[in-house]
Amino acid sequence: MTDTERNTLLPAGLSDILPEDAAFEAETVDRLISCFSMHGYQRVKPPLLEFEESLLSGVGVAVEPQTFRLMDPVSQRMMGMRADITPQISRIAQSRLVDAPRPLRLSYAGDVLRVRGSQLRPERQLTQVGAELIGSAAVEADAEIIVMAIRAIQSTGIEKLTVDLTMPRLVQLVLSRYGLSENNNQKLRQALDRKDAKAVSGLAGKAGHELRILLSATGVAHDGLKILKLAKWADDRAKEIERISCVVDLLTKNVPEIQLTIDPVEHRGFEYHTGIGFTIFSQDPAVEFAGGGRYRVKGVETEDGERATGVTLYIDSIMTALKRPEPNKRVYIPIGSPFSCIARLHDEGWITVSALQPVDDVDMAAQNQKCYYVYDGNELRHVKGLD
Template identity: 35%
Template sequence: MTQPDDLLPAGLADALPAEAAAQTRIMRNALDVLHAHGYDRVRPPLIEFEHSLAGRMEGVSVRRMFRFVDPASLRTLALRSDMTPQIGRIAVTSLADRPRPLRLAYAGEVALIRADQLDPARQRLQLGAELIGADSVAAAGEIVSLAIESCQAAGASDLTLDLTLPDLVDTLAAGTFPLAADQLEVVRRELDMKDAGALNDAGGADYLPLLYAAGPFANAVDRLAAIDAGGALASRISGLREVAEKVAQMWPDVTITLDPTERHGFEYQSWFGFTLYAEGARGAIGRGGTYCIRGADEPATGFSVYLEPLLEALNGSGEAADRRLFLPLDHDRQAAARARAQGWRTVAALSEHDEAAVLGCSHTLQDGEVREAASRYA
């Protein structure tokens, strides 16, 4: 019987055998893609000094992190809420002398002190890749392609790629459509909320056309280009077109959209950002884009996917057949080893009372041969 002390805090949950196995499988498949493309895996610690975690990327908030005092150093520590700043730290410290561009991959647990409104989970399994030393169009194209290939290798299908320009308002406010400092954040917020009336009231009338430069990529990017008075966004729009063209050529079944004012989840990205969606998942399965690593002012491009929504998108379709083989007490151990090499999961009897069907085994090893197990109720 479950006792009150057995309950987990809100936003935390156990991954039981089937889910844990699926998470491991899709993580391995995605990491294999990253490895094949030359991305070396690193494993940063769960806990770091608060200042280090918060100081490497623009927009990273310590209020999202669990924090406590280290009894050894008496400094404030934090439990990571995002692994990307840690990869940035590794790149500009321990790997500062490595040739650029530097390709790094990672996978691990992160924790949030508060859940997102769209996702109640406070513990997540994050996987991704970072291309350190480049934030060019070519780098953006490589990272987007890598994110798509990784998600497809994990089993996701019917993907939608939504492109955005995280620094769009800042770029326009600095020249073409100037804004006062106290207007800037208000205009950003109302664009994000898609509230035309509030945007106009905030003095952002020049920005109203951006609300309609969203949707299927081909039409939306043309509408965005028409807004680009003075050519302030010409290079960014050219970059978007190049990335979209590459994706369309490699994966014609991936839907490409554009929402140039989308800012949710893009706290530290610079000129380019993207979100990945998959059929069956309630929200985004991944995000990425270009950014700058503080302390070294080094450009980078990367992406992260979260395995829980990715697993939700699979909806059981990514489950591998569980081939369990029962090993009697007197089984042939060499035959059992050969069976495991062929992909069988073996379950050995511990007593003469153990039965194949009770232990979830469809087959049994008899006289060195794999044979179908008799039903318990036969």
């Protein structure tokens, strides 16, 4: 290992965020979370580490393989570093806030750590901003979360978004109707994940017909719903389809500018979801900005437990689509300037950078400090040599 390597190499998937970018990210996070508070979502702040048993139970089961563990030297118990914040919020809702009136609206912002990055996001430390709406089964709750997430992303200046709606339960219902189970049918699950219609037909037996209809409905929401509604479904599946249709109607009414697609077989990324799930994509570049959906606070294993829905915004991908504004509010304060002027400039919204010793060329020194203006004793003037 060379000296440079020893001092500067970071573990895979971890990175330093430097000046300007770090400030811009913090501003963006503030803007997103303040959009959530405007909608009545109250911020909570769970800890980075928890005991394994609580962190990885209920909703947390799904993120277990992604969780870093360490031993608590004090209690001698295993702790897990959070890989997702939603399970922590659902723990809070069931414990400390169990008596708080419902529906309960909570929001959060914080970093999570994952054992492995994904192909698209090699980062192992990710910033999440999210909101959870706990204690309502209404379709209006699904729509509220999705519309609010869209509004939040739009507040950063990103316009073109697509929402993909999924129904992770639908495939389970079809399979169990025909006596198949997802868990011991990995090949079928993989064929569905890949949307390989031919392989699905070959593997699904009697369920093939219904699964093929679900596959063919993937695409633009209104076209897909037409296909789904043409087919005859038993009660449980009809209910799910009716539900997604209601959400599509609500979204069409409230965010008509957003392109809507549906995907009745999508499963990956919805491991703890039990009802309508969704992914928000930006159109150009085509990347995922947010995801979420319905779940039970006690996890997928039980049918009881409060109904909840929520969204997580992926700050790292949102940041890649945003252009950082030029830092043009910086003013260079030469040595000897009165301290009162600094306070006045701060009140007016300027950022001040004070000289610590006299310099020969004030303009050059200002440029070095990325200042566009110099305070010359009375007022601000443009730095010479800059346009």
